[in-house]
Amino acid sequence: xxxxxxxxxxxxxxxxxxxxxxxxxxxxxxxxxxxxxxxxxxxxxxxxxxxxxxxxxxxxxxxxxxxxxxxxxxxxxxxxxxxxxxxxxxxxxxxxxxxxxxxxxxxxxxxxxxxxxxxxxxxxxxxxxxxxxxxxxxxxxxxxxxxxxxxxxxxxxxxxxxxxxxxxxxxxxxxxxxxxxxxxxxxxxxxxxxxxxxxxxxxxxxxxxxxxxxxxxxxxxxxxxxxxxxxxxxxxxxxxxxxxxxxxxxxxxxxxxxxxxxxxxxxxxxxxxxxxxxxxxxxxxxxxxxxxxxxxxxxxxxxxxxxxxxxxxxxxxxxxxxxxxxxxxxxxxxxxxxxxxxxx
Amino acid sequence: xxxxxxxxxxxxxxxxxxxxxxxxxxxxxxxxxxxxxxxxxxxxxxxxxxxxxxxxxxxxxxxxxxxxxxxxxxxxxxxxxxxxxxxxxxxxxxxxxxxxxxxxxxxxxxxxxxxxxxxxxxxxxxxxxxxxxxxxxxxxxxxxxxxxxxxxxxxxxxxxxxxxxxxxxxxxxxxxxxxxxxxxxxxxxxxxxxxxxxxxxxxxxxxxxxxxxxxxxxxxxxxxxxxxxxxxxxxxxxxxxxxxxxxxxxxxxxxxxxxxxxxxxxxxxxxxxxxxxxxxxxxxxxxxxxxxxxxxxxxxxxxxxxxxxxxxxxxxxxxxxxxxxxxxxxxxxxxxxxxxxxxxxx
Numbered sequence: 001x002x003x004x005x006x007x008x009x010x011x012x013x014x015x016x017x018x019x020x021x022x023x024x025x026x027x028x029x030x031x032x033x034x035x036x037x038x039x040x041x042x043x044x045x046x047x048x049x050x051x052x053x054x055x056x057x058x059x060x061x062x063x064x065x066x067x068x069x070x071x072x073x074x075x076x077x078x079x080x081x082x083x084x085x086x087x088x089x090x091x092x093x094x095x096x097x098x099x100x101x102x103x104x105x106x107x108x109x110x111x112x113x114x115x116x117x118x119x120x121x122x123x124x125x126x127x128x129x130x131x132x133x134x135x136x137x138x139x140x141x142x143x144x145x146x147x148x149x150x151x152x153x154x155x156x157x158x159x160x161x162x163x164x165x166x167x168x169x170x171x172x173x174x175x176x177x178x179x180x181x182x183x184x185x186x187x188x189x190x191x192x193x194x195x196x197x198x199x200x201x202x203x204x205x206x207x208x209x210x211x212x213x214x215x216x217x218x219x220x221x222x223x224x225x226x227x228x229x230x231x232x233x234x235x236x237x238x239x240x241x242x243x244x245x246x247x248x249x250x251x252x253x254x255x256x257x258x259x260x261x262x263x264x265x266x267x268x269x270x271x272x273x274x275x276x277x278x279x280x281x282x283x284x285x286x287x288x289x290x291x292x293x294x295x296x297x298x299x300x301x302x303x304x305x306x307x308x309x310x311x312x313x314x315x316x317x318x319x320x321x322x323x324x325x326x327x328x329x330x331x332x333x334x335x336x337x338x339x340x341x342x343x344x
Numbered sequence: 345x346x347x348x349x350x351x352x353x354x355x356x357x358x359x360x361x362x363x364x365x366x367x368x369x370x371x372x373x374x375x376x377x378x379x380x381x382x383x384x385x386x387x388x389x390x391x392x393x394x395x396x397x398x399x400x401x402x403x404x405x406x407x408x409x410x411x412x413x414x415x416x417x418x419x420x421x422x423x424x425x426x427x428x429x430x431x432x433x434x435x436x437x438x439x440x441x442x443x444x445x446x447x448x449x450x451x452x453x454x455x456x457x458x459x460x461x462x463x464x465x466x467x468x469x470x471x472x473x474x475x476x477x478x479x480x481x482x483x484x485x486x487x488x489x490x491x492x493x494x495x496x497x498x499x500x501x502x503x504x505x506x507x508x509x510x511x512x513x514x515x516x517x518x519x520x521x522x523x524x525x526x527x528x529x530x531x532x533x534x535x536x537x538x539x540x541x542x543x544x545x546x547x548x549x550x551x552x553x554x555x556x557x558x559x560x561x562x563x564x565x566x567x568x569x570x571x572x573x574x575x576x577x578x579x580x581x582x583x584x585x586x587x588x589x590x591x592x593x594x595x596x597x598x599x600x601x602x603x604x605x606x607x608x609x610x611x612x613x614x615x616x617x618x619x620x621x622x623x624x625x626x627x628x629x630x631x632x633x634x635x636x637x638x639x640x641x642x643x644x645x646x647x648x649x650x651x652x653x654x655x656x657x658x659x660x661x662x663x664x665x666x667x668x669x670x671x672x673x674x675x676x677x678x679x680x681x682x683x684x685x686x687x688x689x690x
Contacts, residue, residue, distance in 0.1 A: 066480055069458065093392065131673050133672075137670075204617045
């Protein structure tokens with residue numbers, strides 16, 4: 001009985017008492033032809049021109065039968081829209097790495113970084129939509145029936161199995177960020193419990209973290225963002241905190257009482273803010289869902305929104321773009337849409 | 345609990361084992377400088393390369409790329425890298441690309457390790473012969489990947505990897521991930537002989553992942569015996585002649601057409617890229633056929649000019665090497681330079 005009480009206490013997090021930020025939403029921003037299909041929106045990001053990139057799950061990957069091994073094909077697509085929401089083009093049609101969309105981010109040079117949860121790859125496209133660099137490697141084939149979610153990933157060729165090894169093979173990675181020197185940090189992820197660091201040329205440097213709840217340990221790494229000083233903010237959703245590290249992975253501090261951080265974003269300006277969403281799971285739209293606006297030291301400026309299906313409500317928010325302080329683009333897995341939010 | 349102990353043991357033993365298994369590489373090998381041709385391939389909008397598994401040139405200088413995208417596809421490019429056409433679009437034999445080679449009559453041979461097939465296209469792109477058989481779909485999905493291999497059969501391939509021919513047109517298939525053998529067929533696809541079998545081994549005439557194959561003008565056969573960290577040489581009847589084991593892991597091999605023939609082999613960096621591996625892997629060796637090393641070139645890197653898991657190369661011109669890279673989804677054309685030339689990649 002005593003044990004039950006403890007679990008209950010642990011399961012109901014303290015949430016910061018924060019002022020409500022008023023905001024408006026445009027849910028009909030994107031205009032696209034009938035030939036384009038938007039499914040679960042895992043990623044949304046803007047480039048320096050204001051164009052929008054949407055990485056979406058448009059179907060399940062299919063498995064081929066009658067082969068030496070079961071192979072997975074397709075399932076996600078990447079679209080570009082202009083800032084008025086007009087459809088421009090598809091990027092990476094039939095890409096080998098597009099299976100289950102997870103995230104898209106744009107770096108300061110307008111390169112597109114696409115994170116795929118099932119292929120366990122981070123793909124860098126240049127502004128022309130051509131592959132420039134690849135991190136990780138897709139499992140060559142799938143196991144039928146599927147592996148349990150906490151099992152080691154499929155083998156990427158004859159390479160080592162991921163599972164926290166000092167390796168550039170990911171296990172369901174979730175997000176990517178860069179520091180001012182161009183070093184690359186990958187949130188890895190649902191399967192692994194670590195952050196992997198690469199130099200700007202993609203050379204694997206190190207990774208840090210393991211499964212657990214202590215400092216420097218993770219339980220479901222859902223997102224990552226880096227401030228102008230190079231501090232690394234990691235959304236440690238299962239531990240209901242954001243952990244902050246220096247660029248070598250040394251623990252600095254943690255930010256709590258903001259629910260289970262999933263999508264995170266740091267604004268680029270002189271005064272940087274951190275946004276973090278307490279995303280609801282798809283099976284529960286009656287709790288959580290709000291987005292917090294924070295100072296980098298963790299002080300809550302305010303919060304807005306809640307879980308739900310209406311405009312200004314959020315369904316399993318998975319992406320926040322915050323290129324401008326008070327103009328956010330958010331991608332929702334639960335509601336298959338992008339909302340443009342204007343904070344007042 | 346048992347499982348935990350096992351995993352712990354493996355974790356401790358694996359790195360040491362890998363180091364011990366790697367044989368000493370040749371020292372003080374001269375570096376051959378080279379340039380990589382920038383922007384080699386021009387793809388039309390909407391067309392992309394995935395993992396570049398195979399690249400091969402024909403007599404006109406066109407080159408063919410066998411790639412894993414959402415589906416496995418075979419593309420042809422001209423000498424300038426301009427896209428020409430797709431070959432075998434939607435082919436029943438295309439599932440998981442592994443190798444493409446062009447024979448002396450400009451036929452294009454695709455080796456697919458997903459369908460267990462070797463497919464011969466004529467220069468017009470029409471299928472003229474197939475070797476192996478794609479498992480029937482009604483047999484269902486195969487649940488295991490690395491189970492025990494069935495006995496090697498004459499005409500059933502087990503994840504084949506590569507193909508080569510001698511001057512008479514006999515066909516040599518390296519087979520492969522499931523079997524561990526090389527099969528010789530006559531020019532009409534009739535079984536003649538094999539060396540190795542379904543079981544892996546590290547003695548002479550045994551293999552542990554025969555991953556690439558090439559033949560010289562005398563009909564000798566060179567086999568990249570990847571997980572045995574060596575390259576084995578056989579005569580035309582697949583009798584053992586020699587083993588070269590100072591060149592790292594031989595992932596793929598190529599013999600230039602001559603009259604002075606050279607042998608190339610790639611010590612490709614492995615998947616996983618753990619810290620330290622890039623310093624010891626990634627280079628390609630240029631050798632005489634007798635195993636004397638002439639020089640080496642290339643290094644592991646994701647940036648242009650470096651290699652990220654070279655899977656295959658073409659050496660029709662021994663000073664113009666095409667390489668296909670798995671992990672950079674890229675094909676590069678390397679112009680090797682004579683000794684003393686400045687300003688090239690090292």
